Amino acid sequence: MPERKLYIADDNYEFVEYLQAVASRAGWQVYTCANGNELLALLLSGQDPAVVLVDINMPEKDGIEVIEELTNISRPLRFRFMTGGADAPMLAAKLMARARNLSVGRNLYKPIPMDTLKRVLVEEWEALLLLQESPSQQVQ
Template identity: 80%
Template structure:
């Protein structure tokens, strides 16, 4: 079974620390990025299945701009967009991601309760394993 890999892209370091702490306690390996440029660099530079939590509102490159750079990435990824703000940018991000055939789960609204986060990580990993079993991913 591949390692449970989680990428968190959020410029709020306290919130990213919270997400990291919960995920690590559940056995995940976590990479935190403060903006979309860092996220794209990591996603392009590494391989294997991963869950990606992306804040819509970030400096340098926001969640919507990140989607535009994802077309070059060839690995099984599941995305969840997060916001503490308005719905419209998240809906736009989700539509854009789906139009590019990215695998996107339901949107997340900050603050994310711990039980919700645990459930989301479990659900997303199961989705990745299903995606992987239909491709050439080692199970």
């Protein structure tokens, strides 16, 4: 079984620290970044399957702009979009991602309780493993 990798893209340092601490304690290898440009560089540098938590509102390149460039990445990825704000941008991001055949789970709203985060990580890893078994089928 591959190592569980988690990428977190969010410009709120304290929130990222919280997500990283919870995920690390649950056995995940965690990579963090503060904007979409950093996220894209990290995702392009690897091959292994991974779960990606992406904030919709970030500097330099936000979650929606990241989606436009994700089609160049061929590794197995499973996405969850996060926001502490309005629904509309997150719903748009999800629709755009699905239109590009990206595997996307339900949206996450900040703050994310610890038990919810732990459950989401398990759900997303299981969905990612299923996706690898049948890549033509998008898991939701």
